[in-house]
Amino acid sequence: MSNRQQQLLLEARELTVRFGGLTAVDAVSATLHAGEIVGIIGPNGAGKTTFFNAISGVVMPTSGTLLVENGIDLTRRGPHLYAAHGIARTFQTPRVMADMTLEDNVRFGMQFAGRHREPISGLGSTGEILDMLGLGGLARNVAADITPSQQRLLEIGMALGTRPRVLLLDEVAAGLTEAEVDAMARRIRRLRDEHGLTVVWIEHAVATLLKYVERVLVLHQGRKIADGTPAEVVRNAEVVEAYLGDEMEATA
Numbered sequence: 001m002s003n004r005q006q007q008l009l010l011e012a013r014e015l016t017v018r019f020g021g022l023t024a025v026d027a028v029s030a031t032l033h034a035g036e037i038v039g040i041i042g043p044n045g046a047g048k049t050t051f052f053n054a055i056s057g058v059v060m061p062t063s064g065t066l067l068v069e070n071g072i073d074l075t076r077r078g079p080h081l082y083a084a085h086g087i088a089r090t091f092q093t094p095r096v097m098a099d100m101t102l103e104d105n106v107r108f109g110m111q112f113a114g115r116h117r118e119p120i121s122g123l124g125s126t127g128e129i130l131d132m133l134g135l136g137g138l139a140r141n142v143a144a145d146i147t148p149s150q151q152r153l154l155e156i157g158m159a160l161g162t163r164p165r166v167l168l169l170d171e172v173a174a175g176l177t178e179a180e181v182d183a184m185a186r187r188i189r190r191l192r193d194e195h196g197l198t199v200v201w202i203e204h205a206v207a208t209l210l211k212y213v214e215r216v217l218v219l220h221q222g223r224k225i226a227d228g229t230p231a232e233v234v235r236n237a238e239v240v241e242a243y244l245g246d247e248m249e250a251t252a
């Protein structure tokens with residue numbers, strides 16, 4: 001690992017999120033370093049989205065600590081501050097602004113946090129962001145007129161507009177055709193390889209995900225039950241028992 005890759009960009013310490021009597025995220029500790037591409041897998045209701053919500057300021061953790069770059073403590077702070085410190089995320093249900101042009105959707109991301117941040121190499125303008133996502137020709141269309149899979153790409157564009165260092169992607173390949181899933185995976189990989197982003201990617205298409213990430217966190221009933229390379233995780237008996245057994249059969 002180079003020094004650049006070792007820089008700590010996000011650290012969750014014993015993060016817990018409870019909704020009434022339900023513990024959605026249960027004392028999860030995890031670190032993210034610059035330049036990593038990490039997957040998160042686990043059964044429905046495992047706490048994946050809630051974990052993202054907690055590490056982007058969208059839900060307040062019940063307990064635990066969240067540190068971002070330079071050791072800054074953002075525990076129980078709001079989404080704007082996470083964005084200002086380079087954490088951006090997409091939502092499982094795309095939240096694009098239907099009446100606005102694609103260009104203006106990306107510009108919204110820029111106004112939310114991006115104007116205070118250094119541009120990402122090769123992704124400094126709305127035009128560069130839309131081109132990278134294959135949406136350049138649609139820049140002046142309104143978001144309501146593009147396909148659902150293009151809306152998923154646009155949501156990534158809005159997140160990129162905030163000029164993040166860490167990009168959190170929540171099931172951006174859900175509902176896409178097999179060819180579209182592969183195209184999406186290659187784009188996500190390029191965000192890391194060519195633009196230097198740190199990427200965390202939740203997806204149920206485990207076989208695809210494992211081909212493109214270098215590390216995987218496995219959540220089960222709110223707990224982190226594994227954290228390792230794809231090769232390590234697929235050999236982990238608890239992971240196979242909790243999730244992969246069924247999932248691998250379903251995708252075989």
Ligand SMILES: Nc1ncnc2c1ncn2[C@@H]1O[C@H](COP(=O)(O)OP(=O)(O)OP(=O)(O)O)[C@@H](O)[C@H]1O
Nearest residue numbers: 019022024042043044045046047048049050051092
């Ligand atoms: N705002 C909320 N209020 C109450 N319960 C919630 C809330 N958000 C999530 N939950 C519950 O927390 C648990 C974890 O949900 P979460 O959405 O994080 O799972 P997930 O791993 O993302 O699942 P999926 O793969 O289906 O997207 C579930 O039992 C869910 O019903």
Ligand SMILES: [Mg+2]
Nearest residue numbers: 048049050092
């Ligand atoms: Mg989810």
